[in-house]
Amino acid sequence: MPSAFISASEPPSSAEFPVVDAERIVEIEQRHHRVSELLESVGCFGLLLQRPANIAWFTSGVDLSRGARCESTAALLITVDARLVLTSNIDSPQIFDCQLPSLGFQLKERVWTESRQSLLDDLCRGRSMASDAPGPRLTDVSPRLAALRSPLGNVETRRLRDLGRDLTHAVEATARNLVAGRTEMEIAGEISHRMMKRGILPERIQAAGDGRTRVYRHWSYGDRPVNRFCVLSAVGRRQGLHCGVTRIVSFGEPSEDLWEDFARTSLVHATAMFFSKSGWSLADVWGRIQRIYEKFGCADEWRNCEQGEVIGYSPCETAVLPRSEYPLESGTAIHWHPSAGAAFMGDTVLVGTEKTERVTGANEGWPLLVVQVKGTEVSVPDILRRPAASVLRSAASSHGATNGHANIHLPGLHGETELNGAGDSILNMAGDDSVMIVTEPSQSVLD
Numbered sequence: 001m002p003s004a005f006i007s008a009s010e011p012p013s014s015a016e017f018p019v020v021d022a023e024r025i026v027e028i029e030q031r032h033h034r035v036s037e038l039l040e041s042v043g044c045f046g047l048l049l050q051r052p053a054n055i056a057w058f059t060s061g062v063d064l065s066r067g068a069r070c071e072s073t074a075a076l077l078i079t080v081d082a083r084l085v086l087t088s089n090i091d092s093p094q095i096f097d098c099q100l101p102s103l104g105f106q107l108k109e110r111v112w113t114e115s116r117q118s119l120l121d122d123l124c125r126g127r128s129m130a131s132d133a134p135g136p137r138l139t140d141v142s143p144r145l146a147a148l149r150s151p152l153g154n155v156e157t158r159r160l161r162d163l164g165r166d167l168t169h170a171v172e173a174t175a176r177n178l179v180a181g182r183t184e185m186e187i188a189g190e191i192s193h194r195m196m197k198r199g200i201l202p203e204r205i206q207a208a209g210d211g212r213t214r215v216y217r218h219w220s221y222g223d224r225p226v227n228r229f230c231v232l233s234a235v236g237r238r239q240g241l242h243c244g245v246t247r248i249v250s251f252g253e254p255s256e257d258l259w260e261d262f263a264r265t266s267l268v269h270a271t272a273m274f275f276s277k278s279g280w281s282l283a284d285v286w287g288r289i290q291r292i293y294e295k296f297g298c299a300d301e302w303r304n305c306e307q308g309e310v311i312g313y314s315p316c317e318t319a320v321l322p323r324s325e326y327p328l329e330s331g332t333a334i335h336w337h338p339s340a341g342a343a344f345m346g347d348t349v350l351v352g353t354e355k356t357e358r359v360t361g362a363n364e365g366w367p368l369l370v371v372q373v374k375g376t377e378v379s380v381p382d383i384l385r386r387p388a389a390s391v392l393r394s395a396a397s398s399h400g401a402t403n404g405h406a407n408i409h410l411p412g413l414h415g416e417t418e419l420n421g422a423g424d425s426i427l428n429m430a431g432d433d434s435v436m437i438v439t440e441p442s443q444s445v446l447d
Contacts, residue, residue: 056240246346
């Protein structure tokens with residue numbers, strides 16, 4: 001068999017060499033400096049990084065997890081003067097050729113037949129070492145590292161916006177092409193396919209049909225066909241960063257029960273996003289959303305599922321809890337996903353100095369509701385209707401309605417819905433003067 005070789009008279013093309021990313025070099029140098037300060041403060045010689053979230057943060061987005069969250073193909077050892085990659089002879093060529101080229105990292109290699117732990121033990125022997133995980137003779141600094149990962153910087157927020165756009169497209173495109181009768185597994189597979197086409201690794205996918213989430217809030221997907229409606233949710237990872245989004249699709253006009261759940265959820269969702277402001281704490285925002293649950297007849301609904309989390313290099317950097325004093329500042333990313341009954345909503349927002357930005361905003365053509373919070377209009381994604389003639393007839397009959405209208409009665413809310421000529425739902429709800437759903441969308445505070 002003839003061997004392949006590169007002739008000196010035919011120099012290799014530039015495509016064979018990775019382009020040095022000057023922006024990443026600056027990011028890594030800045031993080032090395034911050035780690036050096038950390039080492040000085042804890043009196044340690046070096047920092048051992050083994051968790052994928054911390055490795056991705058330090059390397060400005062390199063994913064060495066081989067698609068899994070539980071382990072990495074390499075560890076990093078950071079000292080004041082050097083940054084070493086600890087890996088096997090199998091993985092080192094790919095890491096240095098494709099993932100960490102010309103970025104100032106040195107290799108400490110072991111043969112694949114030897115355990116990584118033996119290499120770590122040799123390097124750490126006789127030295128005071130900090131680590132992102134507990135271990136014998138190691139100083140666990142994982143809380144300090146979590147603080148370094150957030151808030152996100154300019155490069156990271158740009159990547160998060162791109163990730164949010166592509167992830168939203170994957171979920172919404174799946175919803176737009178759904179037909180009644182597909183199984184939850186098939187739907188989840190379509191979401192995953194669209195995510196991976198855009199370089200997004202699925203961290204979590206939910207395709208919960210026909211009210212399954214009313215009982216099982218963490219339902220992923222099963223083999224049952226979806227006939228009435230489906231909650232589509234995804235958390236994806238790219239360049240180390242995470243983002244989450246949720247949408248609902250109904251085959252025909254949604255049932256009255258689903259509408260009531262959805263109306264409540266939309267008010268909570270809009271309130272959570274609106275009050276995600278720099279200078280506030282998570283407890284401050286929690287107080288606002290808990291009040292909405294109370295006002296609109298479902299005071300204990302929040303107890304049935306998590307409401308959100310600060311998101312970044314980990315899918316949950318910090319959980320949103322009633323008494324959390326975690327401070328929000330410019331660059332904090334939050335994945336809000338409130339629920340009521342069978343209805344879920346989910347978007348990732350980025351706290352800014354002057355306004356909050358939704359990075360998973362609905363794409364053009366997706367129906368919207370506009371919720372007024374403290375006099376400001378906040379748009380939220382509506383339920384997408386897909387054709388299902390039998391479902392439409394059944395829904396109209398159960399509502400006792402004609403001409404596409406349906407009455408809805410909620411404690412603290414009253415109003416009417418209709419399906420307009422474009423297929424968008426218009427939900428006109430009257431609440432108190434602080435939070436209510438309005439009919440005519442205009443400029444929203446969340447773009």
